[in-house]
Each structure stands twice: as C-alpha cells, then as structure tokens.
Amino acid sequence: MNFNHYFTNDELTAILSGWAAYYPSLVVLSSLGKSHEGREIPLLTLTNQATGPDTDKPAIWIDANIHATEVAGTTTALHIAHTLLSGYGTDSRCTRLLDTCAVYLAPRLNPDGAELALAALPKYIRSGTRPYPFDDKADGLHAEDMDGDGRILQMRIPDPNGDWKVSGLDPKLMEKRGPDEQEGSFYRLFEEGRIENYDGVQVREARPRQGLDFNRNFPFEWQPENEQTGAGPYPTSEVEIRAVVDFISRHPNINIAITYHTFSGVILRPFSTRPDDKMDVNDLWVYELMGERGKEITGYKCISVYHGFRYHPNEVTTGAFDDWAYDHLGIFAFTIELWDLPGRAGIADRDFIPWFRKHPHEDDVKILRWLEANAPADALVGWYAYNHPQLGPLELGGLNRMYTFRNPPHALMGEEAEKNTPYALALADMLPRLTLRELTATPLGDRRYRLRLVVENSGFLATNTSGQGQKRNAARPVRVELTLAAGAALLTGQWRTELGHLQGRSNKLDVTAHYGSSPTDNRAWTEWVVQGQPGDEIGVALLSDRAGNIRTSVTL
CATH class of the missing domain: 2.60.40.10 (Immunoglobulins)
Structure with a gap:
C-alpha cells in the first residue's frame, strides 16, 4: 500500500471497505454519524473477535483530520491500521494487541473539509463547511485558487509602503523590510484569493465564512465566540463533535486517546488552560513518562499546551479534545502534531509558536535549501505574472504551503506515518488488562x-x-x-x-x-x-x- 499519498474520501471508503471484507474477524467498519453535508464519518473497530467483543477489552481511541487541511493524519491513521492488520499472526506485538485490546480508529473526522482540501480546485478552511458565525460572506480577501492551477499560493504586489522585500540572501525568498529601511523596492504579500465587495482601495483579510474550529467545540471550559474564536454556538453544537463525544462517553473501555493534527512535530498533552501544578501530580508523572517514550520513538518533544504551545502569551485555548477526554473522563489523551518542516531543515530547539513571529531570515534560507534538496520543484513556486480581476497585474508564487508546511511533500508522507505508528502501538501496550x-x-x-x-x-x-x-x-x-x-x-x-x-x-x-x-x-x-x-x-x-x-x- 502506498502511503506517500493523501487519500480522497472515495479512496478512503474503498480502503476501509476492502479491509472489512478481507479481515472479517479483525475489522468492523461502522459510522460515527453523518457530517454537516451528510457524509459518513467512518469508524474502524480493530480487534480479534474470536477472543471476545471489543467492549470486553481495554481500548485506545485514534482519530485524525479534524481540521480540514491536516490530511497527513488520515494517512498516518491508515498506516497504523495497516500495520496491525498485516502484522496479525506474524508480528508478536500486533497479534497481542488485536487479541487483547480494541482499537477504535476514526481516520477522518471531517470529511466535508477534506473534500474541499483535496479537490482539484482546492478550498482551504479550518474545519467544517457550515457557515459560522454568520451566514453571509464577510467583506475582504477570501483565499481562492484564482488561476485554476490546483494551488493556493501568494499574491505579490509592488508598493512603496509594503512591508516585504526580495531577500538579500536568495531572490526566491521574501524578507521582512527593516523598521528604518527607506530605499529599495518593496511589496505587499497576500494569500491568493478574491476580495468580497472590493472598494478599489482597501484589501483586508476577511472573516472566514466557514469559521468553525472543531477543536474548540468540545465541552471543556467551552467559551463563546467573543472569547474563543471558532467555538461554535454551544459545546458539541457540531454534529461531527457530538458524534465523537457520544461514542467515547458510551465506551468506558477507552483509556488512551490520540488525535492526529499537523504541524510542528510535537506531542501535546493537557492542559491548555492550566499550568502543570493544577494537574494530579501522579497523572503528570505518567503523562511525562508516556511523552518521553514518544520522544524516544518519534523524535517529537512532549509538552503541555499551556506551557509550550500557546498562540498568544496572554491567551489560552478552550474546548479542545485532549483536555475534555482527560478532564471529564480521565483518559490519557494526546494531540500529535505531525510533520515539522523547520525541524527537517535543521532548525531545532525553537519555541514552536513564537518562531513564526520572530526568527532570523537565515532560517528561511535553511528551509529553502532543504526543500530544494528534498521536495518537488513546485514546493516553492517562482513568481509569475497574473492579471487579477480586481487588483490588476500582480505576481503569484511562493511556498505551496499545503504540501510543505501544513503536510509533508507527498514523497515523505509514508516516512512520517511509519515514524509515528510504533508510538501508537506502544501506547496501546500500556493499557490496563x-x-x-x-x-x-x-x-x-x-x-x-x-x-x-x-x-x-x-x-x-x-x-x-x-x-x-x-x-x-x-x-x-x-x-x-x-x-x-x-x-x-x-x-x-x-x-x-x-x-x-x-x-x-x-x-x-x-x-x-x-x-x-x-x-x-x-x-x-x-x-x-x-x-x-x-x-x-x-x-x-x-x-x-x-x-x-x-x-x-x-x-x-
């Protein structure tokens, strides 16, 4: 099976149905429920039914692709399932796990969002397709594949008041303009897209029409939209999240949970809203030990969201899956952020979120050199002329972020999945029995x-x-x-x-x-x-x- 691939919904359905037919004693294919647009949310139950039903065994939960563009998680989840199924009867760990425990695996929680992300003419949204918080499309710039080439890149427009310039280290890159820099050619950068109600003057980033963030909709310290962007109108308001909460709540045999996201190459653990000294100290020690094992296997550091993965030093995120699973049900839950482009380029020991706000331009050059050596030619697209229907002549180009930053280049996806599968199996071997x-x-x-x-x-x-x-x-x-x-x-x-x-x-x-x-x-x-x-x-x-x-x- 080729894991250097991102699977469409149709491909995913065919694979899961094939496994259920080929391994009838080890696989049950069911549905968690239907998405907002009516697609099935597939669930695999993996266990040897000859040794007892899944509900008579300790279990681990694994899900992926809750965020629309984070499709690497689906491939990783499929790799885990394939490893267990193909190894049953020949590999001692795979055989033991399927004989003695159950694996509940939901490889794509967000089929609507993935459908858009993987389309021939893609559209990138955060989570689900239901308009939120309002039905109307807000004024401003909305990301769109304007030239129909299957990519959403950047737009570069010359402007003497722009805050970017061509890099002095490599002309393929853009570099931030210095605060006192007055001489030279400068540019504005925008995401490729179309401006709603353009007045000929202002180009503002629009509020997304599909502004939901499914991973803010779980019933843990949930906050309304003015406090937590994307949280939905109330906890579990979204059918996809309600289906997850309902299933896990009705399966008390679940002890450990993994949710696969991208990106950063890090294993995240609770809490998002509290420091470690507010956690049961014995649980903290267990979390740390599990995380250390994860680092040994994957190379990913394990950190708490509160201490090491906050988007703003004065803000916290609420309504997350791992917080809910641990706080409400006592499940040891992890959010694994797959793939780390800066890390692959040799930029190690950085603060994950603050790095995007401030880092030396030499880091960008390291990333470029790594991409030139390891990624397809279109990973960084050279600037080319395009006549925008609203903005006129400009240039399109820059990083193809979907398959550089957000997900691995296709040729490296299988390697990333293979690196993470042993950790999922190691966690399953920690279940009580x-x-x-x-x-x-x-x-x-x-x-x-x-x-x-x-x-x-x-x-x-x-x-x-x-x-x-x-x-x-x-x-x-x-x-x-x-x-x-x-x-x-x-x-x-x-x-x-x-x-x-x-x-x-x-x-x-x-x-x-x-x-x-x-x-x-x-x-x-x-x-x-x-x-x-x-x-x-x-x-x-x-x-x-x-x-x-x-x-x-x-x-x-």
Missing part, C-alpha cells in the same frame, strides 16, 4: 465447596486509568458476579462482589533500584462457599469498565 490468576473449587464435604478467586491487572495503567478518572468516578471498580447452577446455593459471600480498583505499574515509577518496592496492589482476591452437586458449573464474570471483562466458569 484484567487477568485471572487463580480460580479454584475446594471440596469441604456435605456438597459444600470453597471457591477462591485471585484476579490481577497485568497492564501498566490502573483499572481507573488515572487519578483524574478516579476523581470523576469515570470507571466503576472491578467487580465479580457469580451465576449458580440450578439447585446450587450460595452459603457465604455475595453473588456480586466489588473488588475495588487495581493498580498497574503506573504508580511505581521510581527508578532507583536500591530503594525499589513492588507491592502487589495490582491483585485482589475473594472467596465464597457454595453448595451444589459435583460437576455443577459455577459461572464467574470478572468485570472492569477500563481493563476488560473475563467470563469463565469453575466446575464443582
């Missing part, structure tokens, strides 16, 4: 038997996933239920017994072996005395919302 350690029936005489049960959590995370999960009562404690054979009687104990939550290894993070301690707080036990006939089957159901269910029996 309920296992049966002992189940015996010891004769006591007079048709009485002592039943003894020992259960343990063999996974890394606890059966409540996190301290936040415990605080929110997001998952019920581990419990056991007996089903007696006809004529049998329960003499001592309860037919339903609560065993409490079981720790895993996530509360044992100290690395100094000389002071090491490994308590068996991942185990629990209980006993009953039953009366019955030899050969009677006593049904035993071990139930955990987060760590899976086991249904077995013991013979008297």
Whole structure:
C-alpha cells in the first residue's frame, strides 16, 4: 500500500471497505454519524473477535483530520491500521494487541473539509463547511485558487509602503523590510484569493465564512465566540463533535486517546488552560513518562499546551479534545502534531509558536535549501505574472504551503506515518488488562465447596486509568458476579462482589533500584462457599469498565 499519498474520501471508503471484507474477524467498519453535508464519518473497530467483543477489552481511541487541511493524519491513521492488520499472526506485538485490546480508529473526522482540501480546485478552511458565525460572506480577501492551477499560493504586489522585500540572501525568498529601511523596492504579500465587495482601495483579510474550529467545540471550559474564536454556538453544537463525544462517553473501555493534527512535530498533552501544578501530580508523572517514550520513538518533544504551545502569551485555548477526554473522563489523551518542516531543515530547539513571529531570515534560507534538496520543484513556486480581476497585474508564487508546511511533500508522507505508528502501538501496550490468576473449587464435604478467586491487572495503567478518572468516578471498580447452577446455593459471600480498583505499574515509577518496592496492589482476591452437586458449573464474570471483562466458569 502506498502511503506517500493523501487519500480522497472515495479512496478512503474503498480502503476501509476492502479491509472489512478481507479481515472479517479483525475489522468492523461502522459510522460515527453523518457530517454537516451528510457524509459518513467512518469508524474502524480493530480487534480479534474470536477472543471476545471489543467492549470486553481495554481500548485506545485514534482519530485524525479534524481540521480540514491536516490530511497527513488520515494517512498516518491508515498506516497504523495497516500495520496491525498485516502484522496479525506474524508480528508478536500486533497479534497481542488485536487479541487483547480494541482499537477504535476514526481516520477522518471531517470529511466535508477534506473534500474541499483535496479537490482539484482546492478550498482551504479550518474545519467544517457550515457557515459560522454568520451566514453571509464577510467583506475582504477570501483565499481562492484564482488561476485554476490546483494551488493556493501568494499574491505579490509592488508598493512603496509594503512591508516585504526580495531577500538579500536568495531572490526566491521574501524578507521582512527593516523598521528604518527607506530605499529599495518593496511589496505587499497576500494569500491568493478574491476580495468580497472590493472598494478599489482597501484589501483586508476577511472573516472566514466557514469559521468553525472543531477543536474548540468540545465541552471543556467551552467559551463563546467573543472569547474563543471558532467555538461554535454551544459545546458539541457540531454534529461531527457530538458524534465523537457520544461514542467515547458510551465506551468506558477507552483509556488512551490520540488525535492526529499537523504541524510542528510535537506531542501535546493537557492542559491548555492550566499550568502543570493544577494537574494530579501522579497523572503528570505518567503523562511525562508516556511523552518521553514518544520522544524516544518519534523524535517529537512532549509538552503541555499551556506551557509550550500557546498562540498568544496572554491567551489560552478552550474546548479542545485532549483536555475534555482527560478532564471529564480521565483518559490519557494526546494531540500529535505531525510533520515539522523547520525541524527537517535543521532548525531545532525553537519555541514552536513564537518562531513564526520572530526568527532570523537565515532560517528561511535553511528551509529553502532543504526543500530544494528534498521536495518537488513546485514546493516553492517562482513568481509569475497574473492579471487579477480586481487588483490588476500582480505576481503569484511562493511556498505551496499545503504540501510543505501544513503536510509533508507527498514523497515523505509514508516516512512520517511509519515514524509515528510504533508510538501508537506502544501506547496501546500500556493499557490496563484484567487477568485471572487463580480460580479454584475446594471440596469441604456435605456438597459444600470453597471457591477462591485471585484476579490481577497485568497492564501498566490502573483499572481507573488515572487519578483524574478516579476523581470523576469515570470507571466503576472491578467487580465479580457469580451465576449458580440450578439447585446450587450460595452459603457465604455475595453473588456480586466489588473488588475495588487495581493498580498497574503506573504508580511505581521510581527508578532507583536500591530503594525499589513492588507491592502487589495490582491483585485482589475473594472467596465464597457454595453448595451444589459435583460437576455443577459455577459461572464467574470478572468485570472492569477500563481493563476488560473475563467470563469463565469453575466446575464443582
């Protein structure tokens, strides 16, 4: 399968349907719901159904392409699914994961936006296609492929009051005009597009007609439009987001979540609105350990949005998916920003957001040199004449940002996906897992038997996933239920017994072996005395919302 590719909705549907037909015991293809324009939002449920249904297993959630132009996430999600399916039966990790857990994978949450982004004549919007906050098209410049070449580039217009000039380091680049620079040729730069209600004088950036940001519409500290741009009229107002919230809320077996975005090459974690000292400290340590593992695998740093990925030092973002999943449900959720063009060009250890506001022009040259060596010729389009229907003669050109900054060049997409897939599998290997350690029936005489049960959590995370999960009562404690054979009687104990939550290894993070301690707080036990006939089957159901269910029996 070629992963150096960005998949249209039709191509995506064909691939998912093909997998469901070819791997019927491992894949269930369903729909989260319909988008604003009526497209299905596809969902893959990946698990070996022969070892039990998905709802009886701990699970990880993976989604992608919530933002319209961030199509690299879809390819990465498909790479994860392909790796698991093609590796089942031959690769020990893939086999183990599909046998013991469930993967809920939504490769494209925003099919309407992706349809526009991948069209022959593309249109780039932030998220969904529903007009918001108003139905009318605002006055000003709207991005558009004016010359019909399948790209939205930049417009360059000579202007003595312009704030740009041709680079002194390489004429292919534009460089910012100095604050006291008076002599020379200067230009204005605009995104390629058309001006609504142009008055012949003013060229202003227009408020987008499709101004929604789906990743501000989740029910975490949601704020209205005047406080948080793109948030929608109320939490989960958008059908795509309501479908995600509804599904995850109805699947308490989900412990870990990944949402794939672009760009920056960074693993983001909660909170967006609070400093780290407001997070449960044990959860923070677990998040940090998971993030360190991510850096080992992908090379991406892991940072909190609040501390390292804010768009303005005095503002925070609200209504984000990872914040909601962690804060409301105790799920360890990550936003992975795929692809890092500056990083590929050797610009390391930078502040991700502030770099765009201020960096040495030499960084732009590094990016140009990297693109010249590694990207197609049209990654940076030389300036060419174009007669704009409103602005008259000007030039089009500049970076083809869709496949340089926003997403990898096509030839590098597969490499980016391959780099990230092992981290998703590593996180899945951190799920809690309920296992049966002992189940015996010891004769006591007079048709009485002592039943003894020992259960343990063999996974890394606890059966409540996190301290936040415990605080929110997001998952019920581990419990056991007996089903007696006809004529049998329960003499001592309860037919339903609560065993409490079981720790895993996530509360044992100290690395100094000389002071090491490994308590068996991942185990629990209980006993009953039953009366019955030899050969009677006593049904035993071990139930955990987060760590899976086991249904077995013991013979008297």
